[in-house]
Amino acid sequence: MHKVNVALIGSGFMGKAHSLALSELSVLFPDCPLQPHKYVVVDVNEELAKTAAQNLGYEKWSTDWESVVSDPQVTLVDIVTPNDLHKPIAIAAARTGKHIFCEKPLSLNAQDSYQIYQEVEKAGVKHGMGFHYRKIPAIAYAKELIRQGKVGEVFAFRGFYLNDWAKDPNGPLSWRFQKAKAGSGVIGDQCTHAIDIARYLLGELEQVCAWVKTLIPERPLPTSVFDALGRKTEGRGKEMGKVDVDDACAILFEAQGGILGILEANRCASGRKNYLSFEINGSRGSIYFDWERNNELWYCSNDDRFEEHGYRRLLMGPGHPYGQYFWPIAGINIGYTEAVAINFYQMLQAIVNDTDCDPDFEDGWRIEEIVEAALRSHEEKRWVLCHAV
Ligand code: NAI
Ligand code: SOE
Numbered sequence: 594m595h596k597v598n599v600a601l602i603g604s605g606f607m608g609k610a611h612s613l614a615l616s617e618l619s620v621l622f623p624d625c626p627l628q629p630h631k632y633v634v635v636d637v638n639e640e641l642a643k644t645a646a647q648n649l650g651y652e653k654w655s656t657d658w659e660s661v662v663s664d665p666q667v668t669l670v671d672i673v674t675p676n677d678l679h680k681p682i683a684i685a686a687a688r689t690g691k692h693i694f695c696e697k698p699l700s701l702n703a704q705d706s707y708q709i710y711q712e713v714e715k716a717g718v719k720h721g722m723g724f725h726y727r728k729i730p731a732i733a734y735a736k737e738l739i740r741q742g743k744v745g746e747v748f749a750f751r752g753f754y755l756n757d758w759a760k761d762p763n764g765p766l767s768w769r770f771q772k773a774k775a776g777s778g779v780i781g782d783q784c785t786h787a788i789d790i791a792r793y794l795l796g797e798l799e800q801v802c803a804w805v806k807t808l809i810p811e812r813p814l815p816t817s818v819f820d821a822l823g824r825k826t827e828g829r830g831k832e833m834g835k836v837d838v839d840d841a842c843a844i845l846f847e848a849q850g851g852i853l854g855i856l857e858a859n860r861c862a863s864g865r866k867n868y869l870s871f872e873i874n875g876s877r878g879s880i881y882f883d884w885e886r887n888n889e890l891w892y893c894s895n896d897d898r899f900e901e902h903g904y905r906r907l908l909m910g911p912g913h914p915y916g917q918y919f920w921p922i923a924g925i926n927i928g929y930t931e932a933v934a935i936n937f938y939q940m941l942q943a944i945v946n947d948t949d950c951d952p953d954f955e956d957g958w959r960i961e962e963i964v965e966a967a968l969r970s971h972e973e974k975r976w977v978l979c980h981a982v
Pocket of ligand 2: 782783786860
């Protein structure tokens with residue numbers, strides 16, 4: 594089996610998740626056509642790079658992504674840095690002919706995302722996006738139910754991404770609170786996952802009417818180089834800095850075919866931890882999903898007798914999408930890194946079969962267009978079309 598030398602750029606929260614997923618691939622997917630090899634990990638912080646090589650299992654480490662991206666030994670560049678670095682790394686990787694996996698959002702804005710998409714297409718390299726949540730069997734099965742007509746004509750979609758990691762006003766001003774590094778706030782960081790799921794299940798979003806708000810306008814400047822999600826108390830200084838992105842957003846949308854949708858994201862929603870959820874109502878039934886119980890899909894069929902009508906819980910198992918790769922009994926359950934592993938597995942298949950990754954940078958660009966349309970809608974207090982073409 595051919596080896597793919599992976600260069601992981603960024604060794605934080607998501608670098609760990611990607612590394613675990615890469616390690617699981619050969620065990621979970623014996624039919625995987627390529628074998629990922631954890632070749633090099635890069636972090637700008639030397640201490641983090643060294644520790645990551647050891648703990649996450651990479652052959653070597655570096656602090657210089659530019660030299661790593663041009664290393665002829667590297668086959669796949671995996672971008673897991675703060676968002677402002679996605680563009681320069683992706684473009685450099687494309688120009689040296691590397692396949693690229695990039696975390697969401699693709700870049701800081703729609704224009705940059707389009708440029709990246711053009712570059713990877715021109716270079717002919719494969720490009721996969723880190724919208725892993727939709728790879729979980731329950732969401733793939735929701736799509737299957739819709740495809741089979743079990744929901745009928747879709748009447749309405751409502752999606753949420755609520756959590757509360759940012760609720761402490763003393764949490765430091767880490768990169769997710771800065772426009773120059775993040776591009777936008779919760780709308781780009783979290784709502785993009787809900788947008789991805791909406792597009793995956795319904796088709797393209799056509800127009801939006803949105804509202805965004807910064808809930809905590811100032812935070813202590815961080816004193817350390819790295820602090821995950823702004824939660825490290827030892828990384829907090831006395832001086833305050835301005836949060837110039839949103840903490841909360843609400844979007845009303847129209848999807849293709851005139852489907853009505855609502856999305857809300859909020860990172861200060863006390864009590865919510867990783868509440869990425871959606872509900873779809875249709876002429877023949879409904880579907881409900883909540884990531885905090887990600888092995889369950891709730892389904893309601895209008896074919897049921899009146900006395901028994903209502904949501905029933907489907908527990909994901911071997912009969913559901915990707916189920917054959919996991920456990921022989923429903924309810925044993927899989928989780929976050931398995932969703933990432935499915936995404937990598939499919940990307941490696943795309944490399945061998947010369948097909949498109951799903952999701953790819955075109956999705957990343959389209960989602961940035963939707964984010965930008967929502968921000969413009971907030972500014973201009975009106976409905977805005979999501980895509981020019
Ligand atoms: P993090 O802050 O935990 O880690 C980022 C790492 O990048 C840090 O170790 C930092 O030192 C390193 N870094 C910064 N500048 C660098 C440079 N010039 N060269 C090399 N390394 C550099 O951030 P986290 O949470 O891992 O997020 C990274 C990316 O992953 C973001 O784009 C984020 O939106 C995305 N993400 C996606 C998730 C998903 O579910 N798909 C979950 C969490 C993050
Ligand atoms: C923080 O909001 C965060 O880590 C996001 O960056 C991820 O994309 C999300 O999956 C979990 O929360």
